[in-house]
Amino acid sequence: MTTPTASVVAAQDPAPKLPSPGGVSRAGGALRRLAERLTDANPILLKEMLSILRTKLFIRFLYLSTGVLAISVLAGGASMAAGSLPPATVGQVVFQIFFTLALIVIVLVAPAHAATFITSEREGRTYESLLLSGMDAWRIVRGKFLASFASLLLVLVAFAPVVGIAFLFGGISPLHVAFGFLGLLFVLAPAVAFGIALSARLRSTRVAILLALLLSIPTGIFFISALVGLGEAAHGPWALKMHGPFWFAEALGERFFEWDTFGLAFLLPLFVVTASVWFFLAGAMAGVRPAAEDRSTPFKVWSLYALAGTLAAIVATVGVTGPGDYARASVVFGVLAGMLPLFFASLFANEPPLPPRILPARPPGPLRRLYLSNLGPGAAPTTRFAALLIVLTHAGIAFVVIASGHLFFPHADQHGRADVAILAFTVGNTAVCLCLLSFGALLRVVLKNGVAARVLAFGALFGALLVPLLLTLVIDADSFNHAERSIPPLMHISPVMPMLVAIGISDNGHPERILEILTPVIVYGLLSLLFWVVLEQRVHSIATKVDAMRVHRDQLLEARRALRPSLAPPEPEAENEPAESEPVAAAEPEAVGEPEASEPEASEPEASEPEASEAAPAEPASVDMPKVDPTVPEDET
Amino acid sequence: MIRVEGVGHRFGALRVLTDVWFHVPEGEVFGFIGPNGAGKTTTLRMMATLLEPDEGRVLLDGVDVVDDPAAVRRLLGFMPDSFGVYERVTVIEYLDFFAAAYDIERSARARTVRAVMELTDLGPLRDRLVAAMSKGMKQRLAIARTLLHDPKVLILDEPANGLDPRARIEMRDLILQLRDLGKTVLLSSHILTELSDMVSSVAILEKGRVLAAGKVDEIGKGLRPGRTLRMTLLRPPADVRAPFLDMSNVHEVSVSPDGALRLSFEGGDETVAELVARAVSYGVVRVEPERDDLERIFLEVTKGELQ
Numbered sequence: 022m023t024t025p026t027a028s029v030v031a032a033q034d035p036a037p038k039l040p041s042p043g044g045v046s047r048a049g050g051a052l053r054r055l056a057e058r059l060t061d062a063n064p065i066l067l068k069e070m071l072s073i074l075r076t077k078l079f080i081r082f083l084y085l086s087t088g089v090l091a092i093s094v095l096a097g098g099a100s101m102a103a104g105s106l107p108p109a110t111v112g113q114v115v116f117q118i119f120f121t122l123a124l125i126v127i128v129l130v131a132p133a134h135a136a137t138f139i140t141s142e143r144e145g146r147t148y149e150s151l152l153l154s155g156m157d158a159w160r161i162v163r164g165k166f167l168a169s170f171a172s173l174l175l176v177l178v179a180f181a182p183v184v185g186i187a188f189l190f191g192g193i194s195p196l197h198v199a200f201g202f203l204g205l206l207f208v209l210a211p212a213v214a215f216g217i218a219l220s221a222r223l224r225s226t227r228v229a230i231l232l233a234l235l236l237s238i239p240t241g242i243f244f245i246s247a248l249v250g251l252g253e254a255a256h257g258p259w260a261l262k263m264h265g266p267f268w269f270a271e272a273l274g275e276r277f278f279e280w281d282t283f284g285l286a287f288l289l290p291l292f293v294v295t296a297s298v299w300f301f302l303a304g305a306m307a308g309v310r311p312a313a314e315d316r317s318t319p320f321k322v323w324s325l326y327a328l329a330g331t332l333a334a335i336v337a338t339v340g341v342t343g344p345g346d347y348a349r350a351s352v353v354f355g356v357l358a359g360m361l362p363l364f365f366a367s368l369f370a371n372e373p374p375l376p377p378r379i380l381p382a383r384p385p386g387p388l389r390r391l392y393l394s395n396l397g398p399g400a401a402p403t404t405r406f407a408a409l410l411i412v413l414t415h416a417g418i419a420f421v422v423i424a425s426g427h428l429f430f431p432h433a434d435q436h437g438r439a440d441v442a443i444l445a446f447t448v449g450n451t452a453v454c455l456c457l458l459s460f461g462a463l464l465r466v467v468l469k470n471g472v473a474a475r476v477l478a479f480g481a482l483f484g485a486l487l488v489p490l491l492l493t494l495v496i497d498a499d500s501f502n503h504a505e506r507s508i509p510p511l512m513h514i515s516p517v518m519p520m521l522v523a524i525g526i527s528d529n530g531h532p533e534r535i536l537e538i539l540t541p542v543i544v545y546g547l548l549s550l551l552f553w554v555v556l557e558q559r560v561h562s563i564a565t566k567v568d569a570m571r572v573h574r575d576q577l578l579e580a581r582r583a584l585r586p587s588l589a590p591p592e593p594e595a596e597n598e599p600a601e602s603e604p605v606a607a608a609e610p611e612a613v614g615e616p617e618a619s620e621p622e623a624s625e626p627e628a629s630e631p632e633a634s635e636a637a638p639a640e641p642a643s644v645d646m647p648k649v650d651p652t653v654p655e656d657e658t
Numbered sequence: 659m660i661r662v663e664g665v666g667h668r669f670g671a672l673r674v675l676t677d678v679w680f681h682v683p684e685g686e687v688f689g690f691i692g693p694n695g696a697g698k699t700t701t702l703r704m705m706a707t708l709l710e711p712d713e714g715r716v717l718l719d720g721v722d723v724v725d726d727p728a729a730v731r732r733l734l735g736f737m738p739d740s741f742g743v744y745e746r747v748t749v750i751e752y753l754d755f756f757a758a759a760y761d762i763e764r765s766a767r768a769r770t771v772r773a774v775m776e777l778t779d780l781g782p783l784r785d786r787l788v789a790a791m792s793k794g795m796k797q798r799l800a801i802a803r804t805l806l807h808d809p810k811v812l813i814l815d816e817p818a819n820g821l822d823p824r825a826r827i828e829m830r831d832l833i834l835q836l837r838d839l840g841k842t843v844l845l846s847s848h849i850l851t852e853l854s855d856m857v858s859s860v861a862i863l864e865k866g867r868v869l870a871a872g873k874v875d876e877i878g879k880g881l882r883p884g885r886t887l888r889m890t891l892l893r894p895p896a897d898v899r900a901p902f903l904d905m906s907n908v909h910e911v912s913v914s915p916d917g918a919l920r921l922s923f924e925g926g927d928e929t930v931a932e933l934v935a936r937a938v939s940y941g942v943v944r945v946e947p948e949r950d951d952l953e954r955i956f957l958e959v960t961k962g963e964l965q
């Protein structure tokens with residue numbers, strides 16, 4: 022096919038046939054496919070690893086960082102050994118220096134490294150072909166996550182021999198080292214997932230890296246100091262010898278099978294790590310999926326996991342408190358856990374009004390259909406789901422706190438007040454969260470912008486918090502002095518009222534004060550009912566209008582198609598469009614290349630009819646069609 | 659195969675497509691022509707599910723691209739006008755990656771990749787790093803990628819853009835080969851000569867409106883009835899019209915810059931035979947149908963209003 026006259030040649034010699042992409046008989050096919058799936062590496066992972074290993078910069082970074090690390094650890098060890106410390110202590114300090122430096126490298130590098138993984142496809146204009154290849158969001162996100170994780174794992178592997186320096190001095194065991202590396206992995210995974218989530222939602226690599234660094238540095242500082250603080254707290258009770266952020270390696274190495282160590286230093290971190298990785302990856306999937314697809318289901322599944330883990334964590338933490346301060350502690354745990362439904366309310370108040378039009382590849386089974394039509398994507402079903410979730414979370418918190426209190430401290434004398442207090446809090450807080458949820462969801466549908474909706478909803482919440490507080494102070498500055506006896510009347514409509522009531526009951530008894538919770542329950546309950554009804558109605562009317570417009574459009578197009586011969590010749594221009602000739606120049610932003618399959622706000626069904634309906638017979642009332650935008654703005658966290 | 663029905667689109671306040679309506683028949687090479695900024699890329703991106711139309715709809719093999727993008731993506735291979743390739747992988751790794759991405763089973767993957775490389779002449783380059791390839795090779799690699807899942811429809815946005823003449827010819831031959839494999843090929847271009855010897859139908863777009871769509875010769879007839887013949891004579895007469903004066907179905911005889919006669923006439927092959935018979939005594943050197951049909955159509959339809 023290199024000769025100029027090849028058009029003739031091509032006709033003569035039959036072109037090589039393309040084999041059709043493999044198809045296997047159904048029966049044995051499914052099993053074989055599964056086996057193949059399991060042994061077949063994710064193509065993205067494979068491709069990324071190939072490219073990374075061919076990147077000189079990465080290899081140089083590997084050499085350089087390992088070298089710097091080795092020198093710092095050696096220098097630290099040498100200066101310690103020069104003093105009068107016993108060798109075992111020196112070994113432990115070297116151990117801490119090594120792991121702390123490795124931790125710092127991870128905290129700094131991992132999010133920024135991962136943050137380039139999806140934006141680079143967008144910038145390199147390879148993203149579209151990736152989407153067109155039909156890879157689903159989860160496969161893309163998983164591949165990117167694994168690739169970034171694996172390449173940073175290589176860095177850790179390169180670092181590993183340096184820890185040998187610590188063994189020269191002694192004082193540590195291989196088990197300590199193993200748990201130290203486990204700790205690094207526990208940090209690496211969420212750090213990478215966070216970077217991937219950023220990358221999925223941004224267009225520019227530079228912005229992604231910058232944002233990753235800006236967020237990871239303070240988080241890292243906070244995290245490392247919190248780790249040191251926790252270590253000091255655990256030092257006495259668990260009889261630890263080591264100081265520094267990696268105290269848990271010793272704790273786990275020495276007392277892995279003590280239930281408190283196992284629970285608090287292993288299971289709880291494991292839950293936090295898996296929950297945050299899951300959350301970030303769900304966010305990344307929402308960023309990779311086009312706006313017209315289901316973005317909220319991964320978050321819904323995640324929320325159930327987060328709920329289960331949180332309840333388990335409450336059990337464990339109630340268990341470690343003493344029977345003396347148990348009532349106070351259980352309320353504190355309850356209130357802290359009450360942040361979770363607040364987060365749920367905000368998370369799920371960001372759903373476009375209509376469920377995605379895009380049909381799933383396989384027809385859904387009966388259970389899934391039930392889910393899709395009642396609790397699935399779309400503003401109304403998602404709000405229902407979140408409402409159920411909020412109720413469930415509060416019920417779970419109440420049950421778990423009360424049950425574990427009775428279980429761990431059967432003879433404590435504070436049960437009455439503790440139980441009533443936590444009940445008061447959960448009932449009241451349910452109403453507050455539901456109100457925030459339905460208000461936010463309604464705002465989202467009306468404003469068509471998730472960020473604005475959430476900002477406004479939280480603004481309203483803070484308003485409800487501040488106004489009664491300030492007014493109370495203005496009216497009578499002293500009214501808080503006898504708050505333990507009676508809460509100032511205006512504060513009854515404050516969203517923190519449930520917390521105030523619960524603290525009051527747990528500190529001072531008087532279980533009958535649970536009645537004070539009635540005002541916020543009624544106020545917020547009625548409000549959320551109101552918002553919810555309006556939301557359902559609004560969504561319903563949008564859906565009806567959109568359906569009507571689609572039917573109308575299709576009828577119109579069928580009619581016009583019938584008027585044309587097979588290959589439509591040009592129509593006599595009906596000039597129905599006056600003066601639409603904008604200056605064409607100066608309008609080539611082009612730069613970014615849409616990260617979604619649809620331009621932001623580009624797919625408004627609203628814009629669709631009026632003009633296409635030139636010769637239209639009676640048009641349905643499409644005049645004040647509310648904008649239905651399937652585009653969810655770029656943020657989730 | 660592809661139906662574009664009443665499609666309109668705007669970017670912000672800028673209206674780029676207005677009631678675009680045309681139909682690409684199955685198994686044809688279809689040309690989508692228009693000056694820069696006419697809206698070709700925008701239309702093609704809609705077909706490829708990368709952009710949703712504001713108005714109207716696009717159907718591929720009867721499937722609405724907005725309703726079921728996944729099904730459309732399986733049917734379609736799309737090569738954008740400007741695209742990126744993964745640089746630090748080899749040709750075979752690149753194709754293997756996409757074969758896996760298209761979910762082609764592992765057992766069939768190597769075979770598919772080999773067949774596609776053979777078709778696009780990439781075989782000798784299989785272990786070359788993509789970063790080390792020329793623009794023309796990358797273009798071929800991009801086409802190879804779109805072929806992996808054996809799509810029924812190929813949409814190529816300016817496939818010859820930036821290619822040298824030889825590579826262009828190779829590209830044309832590849833496209834014809836693909837047509838012979840039964841694929842429907844839609845290509846956009848603003849260079850007409852490169853299309854004229856492979857497309858059978860076209861749609862001409864300007865400022866977001868379709869000015870003409872259909873079979874090339876039908877559009878040509880619609881613009882200027884009859885056919886045009888170029889005839890080169892060894893000894894042209896002083897009055898070129900003289901030999902054909904009494905033929906009432908000959909509209910016009912003129913001399914083109916290279917000395918050949920341009921005869922516009924109405925009628926079938928008998929008329930052609932008659933024309934040749936009358937010119938025989940002047941020494942007929944060459945007779946050919948006018949070659950620049952597409953160009954002429956384009957110029958007449960767009961009235962030269964380039965943007």
Ligand SMILES: Nc1ncnc2c1ncn2[C@@H]1O[C@H](COP(=O)(O)OP(=O)(O)OP(=O)(O)O)[C@@H](O)[C@H]1O
Pocket residue numbers: 605608609610611669672674692693694695696697698699700701739848
């Ligand atoms: N993402 C975008 N945002 C805003 N305007 C755009 C965008 N993409 C294209 N346009 C505008 O739409 C019009 C049509 O562009 P399009 O790329 O479809 O033209 P084209 O026919 O493909 O031109 P060319 O022959 O130069 O490739 C142009 O005026 C362009 O400025």
Ligand SMILES: [Mg+2]
Pocket residue numbers: 698699700739815
């Ligand atoms: Mg273009």
